[in-house]
Amino acid sequence: MTASILTVDDSASIRQAIKIALSTAGYTVSEAVNGAEGLEKAEAGRFDLIITDLNMPIMDGLTMIQQLRARGKVVGTPIVFLSTESDGDVKAQAKAAGATGWMTKPFDPEQLVRIAQKVLTK
Structure with a gap:
């Protein structure tokens, strides 16, 4: 079965x-334009991995994962941040909120695929 990624x-x-x-690596990918839409889609569907930006309008990525984790909908689902932000404090907040990993933009597509493969096989 193909992994589904939001x-x-x-x-x-x-x-x-x-x-x-x-x-291209064989995954099914769904998209959301901000944390609020991401929250809706994550609660409505079943995803094997969520990749989110941090700084977005309407709802940021940190708030989105805090709400997802608090609601228990995506308890075992890995969540990886993909952001221009690289501050250690922000990364620590993300980890505390339930983030699985962190990548900085601009990103290498091959590295993104490797990280997806790594967190999906755990």
Whole structure:
């Protein structure tokens, strides 16, 4: 069965780059444009991995994963941040909120696929 991945980012070009990299590797990719839409889609569907940006309008990625984890909907689902942010304090907040991993933008598509493979095989 193909793994299903939700990508949440306000940048259409980033979502497209993620989708191309992951769908080429055989994954099914769904998209959301902000944390609020990501929250809705994550609660309505079943995803094996969520990749989210941190800084987005309407709802940021940190708030989204805090709400998802608090609601218990995606307890075992890995969540990876893909952000331009690289501050250690922010990474610590993300980890405390339930993030599985962190990648910085701009990203290497091959590295993204390797990280997806790694967290999906755990």
